[in-house]
Amino acid sequence: MSYMKALKCRECGKEYPKEALHVCELCFGPLEVAYEYEKIKGVLTREVIEKRAPNMWRYKELLPIDGEPTVGAQVGYTPLVKADNLAKALGVKEIYIKNDAVNYPTLSFKDRVVSVALSRARELGFKIAACASTGNLANSVAANAAAAGMESFVFIPSDLEQTKIVGTLVYGGTVVGIKGTYDEVNRLCSEIAGKYGWAFVNINIRPYYAEGSKTFGYEIAEQLGWKLPQNIVVPMAGGSLITKIHKAFKELSILGFVGPVTTKVFGAQAAGCSPIINAVKEGTELIRPVNKPNTIAKSLAIGNPADGYYSAKVMRESGGWGENVTDEEIIDSMKLLAETEGIFAETAGGVTLGSARKLIDSGRISRDESIVVCVTGNGLKTQEALAGKINPPTIINARLQEFDDLVKAGGKEYAVRA
Amino acid sequence: MKKRVYLTYPKEQVKEPLLYQVGKNFEVVTNIRQASVSDKLGLVALELDGEPEEIEKAIQFLVDKGVKVEPIELDIIE
Numbered sequence: 443m444s445y446m447k448a449l450k451c452r453e454c455g456k457e458y459p460k461e462a463l464h465v466c467e468l469c470f471g472p473l474e475v476a477y478e479y480e481k482i483k484g485v486l487t488r489e490v491i492e493k494r495a496p497n498m499w500r501y502k503e504l505l506p507i508d509g510e511p512t513v514g515a516q517v518g519y520t521p522l523v524k525a526d527n528l529a530k531a532l533g534v535k536e537i538y539i540k541n542d543a544v545n546y547p548t549l550s551f552k553d554r555v556v557s558v559a560l561s562r563a564r565e566l567g568f569k570i571a572a573c574a575s576t577g578n579l580a581n582s583v584a585a586n587a588a589a590a591g592m593e594s595f596v597f598i599p600s601d602l603e604q605t606k607i608v609g610t611l612v613y614g615g616t617v618v619g620i621k622g623t624y625d626e627v628n629r630l631c632s633e634i635a636g637k638y639g640w641a642f643v644n645i646n647i648r649p650y651y652a653e654g655s656k657t658f659g660y661e662i663a664e665q666l667g668w669k670l671p672q673n674i675v676v677p678m679a680g681g682s683l684i685t686k687i688h689k690a691f692k693e694l695s696i697l698g699f700v701g702p703v704t705t706k707v708f709g710a711q712a713a714g715c716s717p718i719i720n721a722v723k724e725g726t727e728l729i730r731p732v733n734k735p736n737t738i739a740k741s742l743a744i745g746n747p748a749d750g751y752y753s754a755k756v757m758r759e760s761g762g763w764g765e766n767v768t769d770e771e772i773i774d775s776m777k778l779l780a781e782t783e784g785i786f787a788e789t790a791g792g793v794t795l796g797s798a799r800k801l802i803d804s805g806r807i808s809r810d811e812s813i814v815v816c817v818t819g820n821g822l823k824t825q826e827a828l829a830g831k832i833n834p835p836t837i838i839n840a841r842l843q844e845f846d847d848l849v850k851a852g853g854k855e856y857a858v859r860a
Numbered sequence: 861m862k863k864r865v866y867l868t869y870p871k872e873q874v875k876e877p878l879l880y881q882v883g884k885n886f887e888v889v890t891n892i893r894q895a896s897v898s899d900k901l902g903l904v905a906l907e908l909d910g911e912p913e914e915i916e917k918a919i920q921f922l923v924d925k926g927v928k929v930e931p932i933e934l935d936i937i938e
Contacts, residue, residue, distance in 0.1 A: 632931030
């Protein structure tokens with residue numbers, strides 16, 4: 443049973459059938475899935491959800507599929523960690539980490555969007571999955587396609603480091619490196635998507651794909667005891683996640699699962715690629731593209747974000763704001779999160795926590811209000827960013843005396859057995 | 861064939877009639893679907909209709925003039 447009504451243009455409102463379409467023929471605006479909320483109200487309750495298995499499909503009536511999910515059945519329901527040590531370090535009352543660094547199966551939030559995209563793609567008759575990606579999305583498409591028995595094509599810039607593609611190659615799909623500037627590679631991928639009838643998850647399947655991000659928001663609300671946080675800080679690359687988290691909160695409110703949405707939504711970017719933050723800070727609606735992103739947070743380095751305009755709007759209208767951080771601040775916050783909460787986030791997590799810290803220090807986020815910081819990927823994937831930035835291990839010879847000397851040099855007393 | 865692109869004009873090209881020149885120099889039909897122009901930036905959502913080689917040449921002409929030419933989906937390498 444599907445509760446999808448239609449695809450609808452976000453600009454002019456024209457409706458389209460629920461097919462593999464993504465752009466309005468009339469105004470070129472992006473298409474988004476519209477639902478029949480009255481019908482959903484009749485079947486979905488908080489109690490129904492709570493009885494279901496702990497994965498993101500517990501909210502399936504609010505996701506764009508006709509039948510049961512067929513890809514990524516175990517994805518989602520990642521921990522929402524009440525981060526008391528971090529709260530103490532930052533001098534705030536209540537802070538949580540929504541930790542998609544441990545999302546299944548490829549350790550990033552992309553597994554949410556990809557499993558929705560491929561479940562829908564199969565319903566629409568597609569046999570081949572594809573994407574253009576330099577990291578998390580590539581890993582997720584390759585892995586989820588393999589598990590679903592689908593063929594996959596992943597397109598990458600030819601100069602991408604070998605270490606970055608192992609986590610994609612291992613799943614056995616076809617990986618194609620394309621020579622050229624970023625814009626040339628980007629244009630070619632769009633042409634391939636137009637020419638070959640494949641399920642390009644973030645192109646022709648994008649309206650369905652993007653909806654998967656809503657589950658990140660549903661889970662936060664449920665894990666807070668069906669409450670919305672007062673503040674949420676979200677990393678932004680293309681800008682889709684931040685808009686979908688806000689959409690998720692609004693949907694839960696429409697269904698009566700939570701009260702009115704008063705959450706202030708904050709966006710985070712790296713200083714070396716801040717097209718959306720720049721627009722928010724300058725108070726303009728125009729997103730000026732960044733032609734040469736320069737940041738260690740590669741997973742956020744999107745110079746001309748597709749949802750930039752809509753993300754800026756969400757921040758403005760919710761009473762939130764945006765902030766950006768330097769590479770040094772990113773690393774500092776990655777270390778703080780690891781040292782206080784035992785969570786090793788990828789560089790994007792450092793961007794989000796670093797921006798949250800600035801927003802707290804500047805008073806944009808009140809120290810007395812609840813805060814959720816969104817971690818969307820795993821630090822094991824971006825270890826090179828920390829090279830030379832953390833203390834190396836101390837090396838000694840295999841002699842007890844050398845260890846004793848080391849302890850003594852540390853200046854701290856430890857009890858020893860006689 | 862038809863091709864949909866997003867053009868971002870740099871500040872110094874905002875006043876130039878580049879799409880007129882595209883229509884004059886190449887065998888393509890240009891059809892503007894959305895546009896936003898300020899003194900700092902020009903954004904145009906454009907449909908190009910013509911033979912693939914002519915469309916390629918038209919795009920190269922715009923790139924050479926400093927215009928950022930992207931698919932209508934903008935950055936798709938995530």
